[in-house]
Amino acid sequence: MKTSCLAMILAGGQGSRLGVLTKKIAKPAVPFGGKYRIIDFPLSNCANSGIHRVGVLTQYRPLELHNYLGNGSAWDLDRKDGGVFILPPYAREKGADWYKGTADAIYQNLNFIEAADPAYVLVLSGDHIYTMDYSWMLDAHKQNKAEATIGVIEVPWTEAPRFGIMNMDTAGRIVDFEEKPKKPKSNFASMGIYVFTTSFLQRYLEADAKNSHSSHDFGKDIIPRMLADQARLFAYSFEGYWKDVGTIESLWQANMDLLQDKPPFEMDGEWRIHSSNLSLPPHYMGPEARVTSSLVNEGSVILGEVENSVIFPGVRIARTARVHNSVVMPFTTIGEGTLVEHAIVAQNCVIAGGAQVIGKPGAVKVVPEGETVAAAANNQQAG
């Protein structure tokens, strides 16, 4: 049976702006929101949109990501006709090639696409937090008889210079594209979500591969080329929460966004974001626990004070510990008399008794995976 739409998630980046958090794992594997990994969002969106065949293109430090994805069963993607396919770079007769750019990554997997024989290809970045029904975008693509449809979102005019900006006519057809323009003509930013008619995509990828001057990137090379050829490019406008989590600050902020009285998207509603979980019991709150404005997951033992924070599974917080405005990732222990303020503490860390981890707005403190933070020799009591 012919697959109608195949999704390809670009999950190969290092996410170097996430610093120590991506030292050992790829960016899409970074924990988020007390329960998820960043890749859960595009993956769950695909499953919920009825797209059951998903290629995940990995490259940088993919081990944890590969382990996490498994056979896709956590996202209900282990199907007879479909599934999650992990696609790292591979060797051929003429040698081995790393993925040189987002377009090159798809190009190197054209054989995978051909084998599935889909009418459409959905290309997604694995970098953003959002919930979206891709089938609507696919419908718009079909209705417009488009060759490519680009997902766009309105951003504040002051932010527009940071993005690839699309200019559309009244019918939604893209007439111009500016990459990080100083004086943008519109405030519709490209989301890095593309629907292509397969044969059309194939042609451009093959041409681009032959071009040695190209950086093999969708945004920088492929889309401008398509536009120059006056291809039928349409914009699909998305409305809703869409957060880039590419920097420490934005990752921290996106976590904090979930703590509002009404979170920016339904975490538990019909459009479920699935993740692969361990078998852990509900968390335990001790007799002197004081937890407010926070998210807490299973298997944790909270004996102390937690305010405005995101607590992942298996975290232990001692009775005299205080955690404010922070993100504490799985299986970290926070000891007695500690203060964690405005920080991201990665997995399996130990904040030893008396230690302090203090960041401030604009300068989130990060404790990398597996680290132990000891109390400073001349530790002052935090005011």
Place this chain on the structure above:
Amino acid sequence: MKSVMGLVNLQKKDTLIKELTENRPIASIPFAGRYRIIDFALSSMVNSGIGNVGVLLPEKSRSVLDHLRSGKDWDLARHHDGLCYLPPPITDDGTQPGNLKNCYYNLDFINHSTEKYILLANGSVIYNMDFSNVLRFHQNTGADITMVYNVASRDDPGAGVVLETAENGLVTDIALKPAIREDEKVSMCVYLMTRQVFIDLVRDAFEHGGCDFLLDAVMRQTKDYTVYGYAHDGYVARITSTISYYQASMDVLEPEVWEELFLRQASVYTKIKDRAPVQYKETARVTNSLVANGCIVRGEVDHSILFRGVEIEKGVKVKNSIIMQCCVLQQNALAENVICDKNVVITRDKWLKGAPNYPLIVGKNIVI
């Protein structure tokens, strides 16, 4: 433990726990915020290496089937063996009532299995143990039947099977008692024997008019078979009545019990639900409690268990209570010493109080 197959019996008298078992067997009662009572015996079996498990279904089996499904969440969805449902006989003329009949009519399954031993467990007892120790004990003592027991840590008003054993573990007496006293050796309803012994016991007992596995197959045959007792020293709770269910739930709020049952041994598996982490809002005050994912808390909760998807609105006070899945406690409601079954709504300003040793039970779907 590849040489051991498992059999879980879900038929248990539930007259003392009527309110919670109207539509479900004891094994399906939600427990500890996330589990069903059957999860404990089943997980212990799987973690001990048992890969072929038959489940003797009771008459009210819908909730069991809905919970276990293919057995995938317990790692029992396998090509060979895995989980096998054993329904009660279709034609039941009402004679020989009891769990022995279900065993007898499902002997085919036992006959076709190839393991040397069979381990029987009951779906209404809570523990987390490694059965390979029981197998070793069984082999070392040369017993025909090994019964697993624990020493009661306090008086228990529920009925139980009390054992008396010699120093070497040989069981010298088995008695069915209406209440348990502290320090008595109480059967955990776990038996280990060879498949052949089990088949012989069941056949012999049933064909001679027997009704109950323990009474007719085991107790009446002790002269022909040697029975040894294996002592388990971890936490055990037998769910036989509302009080014992409530007591066991309050026990699990003690960190030592919670850690022993859930963290120190191999995991307890249950049906995966994938809910969001608990959202504690600004006015939340939660102490000494277990709170399952999917809950949204704006009120006060002390010494209680909240199952998944429970909403506690502002001004609500919950104390010494068990609030099951998807209940909603609206503003300023109060629940003290209460067990709320699934989907209960306690509307604004309503107060519900049970007594400390006699909880008030609110049935499924009721709106107060």
